[in-house]
Amino acid sequence: MKEKKTDMIIGRNPVAEALKSGREMERILIQKGAGGSVGKILSLAKERGVILQYEEKEFLDRKAGGGRHQGVIAFVSAHEYAGVEDMLALAEKRGEPPFLIVLDELEDPHNLGAVMRTAECAGAHGVIISRRRAGGLTETVARTSAGAVEYLPCARVTNIPRTLEDLKKKGIWVYACDMDGETYWKQDLTGPVALVIGSEGRGISRLAREKCDFAVSIPMVGKITSLNASNAAAILMYEVRKQRDGK
Incomplete structure (x- = not known):
């Protein structure tokens, strides 16, 4: 309930x-x-x-x-949290490889709501957030998500690096969104995927980054050198969707 x-x-x-x-x-x-x-x-x-x-x-x-x-x-919390296992069960039920979004200390509730909205639309199986130094499922998030919180599982974990380790043990490839990574469309994202998005100001923490298998970057050709976290997440999520649909 x-x-x-x-x-x-x-x-x-x-x-x-x-x-x-x-x-x-x-x-x-x-x-x-x-x-x-x-x-x-x-x-x-x-x-x-x-x-x-x-x-x-x-x-x-x-x-x-x-x-x-x-x-x-x-x-x-305005809504109940799910467990990571619930997300994996949802992927199995749909007959799809797991597709998870991991937010490393993302604090802005509007960003979290926007990420959840896009994740639900892109067919992700869940969003994982940090318990500490991060926003949770407040009413602001619920409103910004345009109702996605009602359909998309969200898990709140104490330790993001440890959670990434657990995901890898379950056969999920972990990709960090990092400016030093390979251009995102060159990576094969058709298998079990966990996309890691960092905080608005600090990016992905060092410990979380060390647990990632790969890093993917989004080309920046303008004067601004970075995107809003929810925008970056949206681009990568729909690349996963594109590759899976193409396959």
């Missing part, structure tokens, strides 16, 4: 209980200088690897829209 279409929990007790229940969270806003039971919330959040963001009271007041936040506001 999908979670409710809400992305905010307000107040110390509700947030603490949500943490104890294991509900997926994107981040927690903490009022600067808040004490008392906030300490327990901080401890639970750190245990689960939830991002903490410290702000002034006025900022939380605006976010809460008049609600009694008590110095704590949590942003929760």
